[in-house]
Structure formats: C-alpha cells, structure tokens
Amino acid sequence: MYTLPILPYEYHALEPYISSDIMILHHTKHHQTYVDKLNAALQEAPKAVRAMPLNELLQDTVRLPESIRQAVRNHGGGHYNHSLFWQCLAPADTTQMSSELFAALVQKYGSLDAFKAAFTEQALAVFGSGWTWLMPNLSIMTTPNQDTPLMQGLAEPILGLDVWEHAYYLDYKSARLEYVAAWWSVVNWDTVSDRYHLLAAEVAAEVR
Numbered sequence: 001m002y003t004l005p006i007l008p009y010e011y012h013a014l015e016p017y018i019s020s021d022i023m024i025l026h027h028t029k030h031h032q033t034y035v036d037k038l039n040a041a042l043q044e045a046p047k048a049v050r051a052m053p054l055n056e057l058l059q060d061t062v063r064l065p066e067s068i069r070q071a072v073r074n075h076g077g078g079h080y081n082h083s084l085f086w087q088c089l090a091p092a093d094t095t096q097m098s099s100e101l102f103a104a105l106v107q108k109y110g111s112l113d114a115f116k117a118a119f120t121e122q123a124l125a126v127f128g129s130g131w132t133w134l135m136p137n138l139s140i141m142t143t144p145n146q147d148t149p150l151m152q153g154l155a156e157p158i159l160g161l162d163v164w165e166h167a168y169y170l171d172y173k174s175a176r177l178e179y180v181a182a183w184w185s186v187v188n189w190d191t192v193s194d195r196y197h198l199l200a201a202e203v204a205a206e207v208r
C-alpha cells in the first residue's frame with residue numbers, strides 16, 4: 001500500500017511563491033488521488049508486481065499485465081513525480097546549490113541564468129499537462145501527462161517541475177511563465193545538489 005508522503009514543510013511555507021491553498025489542494029487532493037488509484041490498480045496485480053519498489057514498477061511498464069498498465073503509468077507516475085516534486089521544494093532562501101553542481105551547470109549552459117532560461121523555455125513548451133526535468137547528466141527533458149523519465153529507461157531526475165495547470169492555476173491563472181519564474185525562488189537546492197552527487201555518480205558507474 002502506498003501512502004501520501006508527509007511534506008517536510010508547512011503548507012504556507014512556500015508563500016508568496018506558491019500559496020497554501022494550492023499546496024493543500026495539490027497534496028491532499030491531487031496527490032492523494034494518485035496514491036489511491038495506484039493502490040486500487042495494484043490490488044488486481046500479481047503478488048510479484050505488488051512487491052516491486054515504485055521505481056522498478058515504472059521502469060518497464062510493458063511487463064505489467066495490460067489490465068493495470070495504463071493505471072500504473074498514470075497513477076504510479078503521478079505518485080512518483082509528486083513525491084519528487086515536494087522534495088525539490090523548500091522555503092525561499094533556505095537552501096544552497098553545491099559549488100560542484102553550480103560549476104557543472106555553468107560549464108554546460110554558460111551561466112546559471114542561461115540554464116534557468118533553457119529550463120524555463122522547455123517548461124513553457126510542454127503542450128497541455130506534463131513535467132520538465134533536470135537529469136543527472138544535466139540535460140533537460142519533458143514528459144507528457146504523468147510519464148516519468150524512468151518509463152523511457154532513463155535515470156531518475158534530480159529536479160522536476162509540475163506544469164499541470166492544477167499546480168498553478170489558483171495563483172497564476174493560465175500564466176505558466178509567472179509560475180515558473182516564482183518556482184525558481186522555492187527550489188530546494190540542497191536536495192537537488194544531493195541528488196546530483198548521488199545519481200550522477202550512479203549513471204557514471206553504469207556507463208563504465
């Protein structure tokens with residue numbers, strides 16, 4: 001049984017960038033629904049499938065019984081993506097990017113601002129609902145719906161941005177650019193840096 005993760009901060013902690021109204025709705029309604037529907041789908045699954053950790057479950061969904069495959073993609077992906085999303089947020093000005101991650105981003109994109117501009121551009125280019133990701137190799141990618149890079153056989157992302165309208169409509173109406181610009185203020189750079197150090201090392205070890 002999957003359960004809704006407890007947030008490591010209060011619902012109002014990200015204001016004024018993300019309101020407590022959005023956080024409460026997004027966490028207790030949207031994310032809870034993904035958890036509930038994932039659990040419901042897995043009730044019909046063979047025991048071996050139910051025993052899989054979430055990241056394995058999502059890695060190769062074509063192995064899953066067809067009757068639950070789409071539900072696992074939608075709701076398992078939704079649970080995974082949102083769990084990561086919450087971890088990648090923190091109250092403004094409370095976290096710091098590691099010097100190694102900063103140097104690597106500057107090397108790849110020319111400057112931190114250029115990286116943020118490239119990420120923002122991809123976030124704006126997502127048609128309809130989806131996600132924008134920073135990968136351990138510092139490439140930027142997007143996925144539609146609740147798809148996650150794991151489903152394409154790729155690594156776990158180090159940073160994810162939810163660009164579904166439910167993530168920002170209450171605060172920003174349809175102005176996704178304003179939402180993304182505000183979101184940069186509440187990115188948890190401690191977590192993103194930790195994930196970069198852990199996952200970039202894992203990816204390098206696999207390539208070797």
Ligand code: MN3
Nearest residue numbers: 030162164167
């Ligand atoms: Mn969402």
